[in-house]
Amino acid sequence: MTDQDAVYAFDIPAERPWSRVLKKGQTLRIIDSEGQQAVDALLYCALDPAERYSSQDTLRVQGSAYVGLGTRLISNKGRVMATITADSCGRHDTSAGCCSCESNAVRFGETTKYQHACRENFILELSKHGLTKRDIVSNLNFFMNVPIDPSGNFTVVDGISAPGNYVDVTADMDVLFVISNCPQVNNPCNGFIPTPIRLEIRPMADP
Amino acid sequence: MAQTKQELAAINRRHYEELRAAGQELTPKGLPDPTALDGAPIPPDAVMHQEQVPPGWYLTLCLRRGEALRIIDDSGRSSVSLLAWRDEDTSERINCADTIKVQWSAAVSKGRVILSDMGRVMLSLIEDTSGAHDLLIGGSTPASTLAAFGKTRRNTQENFLAAASKIGLDVRDIPPCITLFAPVSLDPAGRFSWKETKKRPGDFVDLRAEMNLIVVASNCAHPLDPARPDALGWPVTLVKYRAPPAAEDDLCRTASPEAARAFAFTDRLYA
Numbered sequence: 001m002t003d004q005d006a007v008y009a010f011d012i013p014a015e016r017p018w019s020r021v022l023k024k025g026q027t028l029r030i031i032d033s034e035g036q037q038a039v040d041a042l043l044y045c046a047l048d049p050a051e052r053y054s055s056q057d058t059l060r061v062q063g064s065a066y067v068g069l070g071t072r073l074i075s076n077k078g079r080v081m082a083t084i085t086a087d088s089c090g091r092h093d094t095s096a097g098c099c100s101c102e103s104n105a106v107r108f109g110e111t112t113k114y115q116h117a118c119r120e121n122f123i124l125e126l127s128k129h130g131l132t133k134r135d136i137v138s139n140l141n142f143f144m145n146v147p148i149d150p151s152g153n154f155t156v157v158d159g160i161s162a163p164g165n166y167v168d169v170t171a172d173m174d175v176l177f178v179i180s181n182c183p184q185v186n187n188p189c190n191g192f193i194p195t196p197i198r199l200e201i202r203p204m205a206d207p
Numbered sequence: 208m209a210q211t212k213q214e215l216a217a218i219n220r221r222h223y224e225e226l227r228a229a230g231q232e233l234t235p236k237g238l239p240d241p242t243a244l245d246g247a248p249i250p251p252d253a254v255m256h257q258e259q260v261p262p263g264w265y266l267t268l269c270l271r272r273g274e275a276l277r278i279i280d281d282s283g284r285s286s287v288s289l290l291a292w293r294d295e296d297t298s299e300r301i302n303c304a305d306t307i308k309v310q311w312s313a314a315v316s317k318g319r320v321i322l323s324d325m326g327r328v329m330l331s332l333i334e335d336t337s338g339a340h341d342l343l344i345g346g347s348t349p350a351s352t353l354a355a356f357g358k359t360r361r362n363t364q365e366n367f368l369a370a371a372s373k374i375g376l377d378v379r380d381i382p383p384c385i386t387l388f389a390p391v392s393l394d395p396a397g398r399f400s401w402k403e404t405k406k407r408p409g410d411f412v413d414l415r416a417e418m419n420l421i422v423v424a425s426n427c428a429h430p431l432d433p434a435r436p437d438a439l440g441w442p443v444t445l446v447k448y449r450a451p452p453a454a455e456d457d458l459c460r461t462a463s464p465e466a467a468r469a470f471a472f473t474d475r476l477y478a
Binding site for chain 2: 050054056057059060061062063065066076078095096097098100101103105106107108109110132133134135136137138144146148149150151152153154155164185186187188191192193
C-alpha cells in the first residue's frame with residue numbers, strides 16, 4: 001500500500017492525545033516515526049462505550065502474554081473489536097497499563113508527581129466523548145517492550161521499534177480509538193525522550 | 208545550568224537502573240517465606256464474620272481500614288477472583304497493571320501489596336500460604352465457560368456485574384481482576400500454563416484493608432483450570448477479622464521503597 005492510499009493522516013505531537021471513530025473494516029496504521037515511542041491505546045464500541053477493550057479477555061483468548069500480528073483485541077463482552085493485521089515491530093504490551101501522575105510518584109519518587117502522564121491525556125480525550133476516569137481500563141501499549149520472565153519479573157525495557165516501524169489495527173466493529181502518545185521520561189519505553197508518531201487510516205479492504 | 212534532553216535522559220536512565228536493581232534484586236531477598244498451612248491462627252475474639260461461599264457464587268464485603276479478610280481454598284481446587292473499590296469514592300479501584308509494574312513483578316505473595324489506580328495501597332498480603340495468584344488473565348466469563356464446558360456456566364464476569372449492580376455500580380466499574388489460588392505460569396515465549404501442583408487444600412491468603420473498601424470475591428474456576436465437567440466446584444471460606452494496623456515496621460509497608468511511598472500516600476487520606 002502506498003501513502004496515496006491513506007484516506008486520513010495525522011502526526012500526533014510528542015506527549016499528546018488523539019481519538020477518532022474507526023468504521024468496521026477500516027485499518028489504522030500507527031507509525032513509530034522516530035523509533036522507541038510507546039503508544040498507549042484504548043478502544044470502545046462506538047455504539048455502546050460500556051463495551052470496551054479488555055486486556056484480560058484478550059490475553060485469555062490468545063493464551064499468551066504479548067500482542068503481535070494476528071492478536072484479536074477482545075472486548076469485555078467477549079467480542080472481537082479489532083485485529084492486528086500487520087506488524088513490522090513484533091512486540092507490544094497490554095499488561096503494564098498507562099502511566100499516571102499517581103503511579104509515577106510511587107514508582108519513581110514524589111518529584112515526578114507533577115509530570116504529564118498518559119492518564120491525564122486519556123481523561124482529557126475521553127471527556128470529549130462523555131467518558132471519565134471510570135472508563136479507563138488496562139490499555140494497549142504499542143511499541144512497548146515489557147518482558148515478563150517465568151519468575152514473574154516484569155520490566156519495561158528499551159523498545160525494539162526502529163524509526164518507521166508500524167502496526168496495523170483493523171476494526172471488526174465501529175470503534176472509538178483513543179491514543180495517548182506517551183510522555184513518560186522515567187523509564188525506557190520512550191528511550192527517555194518522547195517523540196511524535198504518525199497515524200494513517202486506510203480505506204476498507206475489497207470484500 | 209540548563210541540561211540538554213540527552214543529558215536529562217542519561218540521568219533518568221541511571222535512576223531507572225538503580226530502581227530496577229533495587230526492585231528486582233534487593234526487594235525479593237527481603238520478602239518473607241510463605242505462611243505455613245497451620246500458621247497464623249486468627250484470635251477467636253478478632254473474628255467479625257465468617258461465611259462459606261458456594262461454588263459459582265460471590266460475596267460482597269465492606270472492610271474498614273485495618274480490618275482483614277482471610278480467604279481459604281478449603282478443597283485446594285478453587286480459585287477466588289477479587290475486585291475492590293474505595294468506599295468513599297468508587298472511581299478508585301483495584302489496578303492490576305500498577306500493582307505489577309510498581310512492584311516490578313507479576314507474582315504477588317506474602318509481603319506484597321495490591322494498589323489502586325491512585326497510587327495508594329488497597330490491600331496488603333499479610334499472610335499467604337500460596338503465592339500462586341494471577342493478575343494477567345482474569346476470571347471466567349460466559350465465553351470461557353462455554354469453551355471449557357460446552358455450555359455457559361456461572362462465571363466471575365457475571366458475578367462481578369451482579370455484585371457491582373447491587374452497590375449502584377455497573378459494567379464500567381469492573382476493571383481487570385486478581386485471581387487467588389490460580390497458579391498461572393509463563394514460558395519464555397509468553398505462553399500461559401496452569402501449575403496444578405502449586406495448589407493445596409487449606410491454602411489461604413490474608414488481605415488487610417489499608418483504606419475503607421468494598422470487596423467482591425467470586426468463587427469460580429479460573430479459565431486455565433482444567434475443566435471438570437462433572438464438578439460444580441467447591442465452597443471457599445471467607446473470614447473477616449480485626450487485624451493489627453500497619454505499624455512503621457510493618458512487613459508490607461517496609462518491603463520496598465515503592466511500597467513505603469504507596470503507604471505514605473494512603474496514610475494521607477486518613478491523616
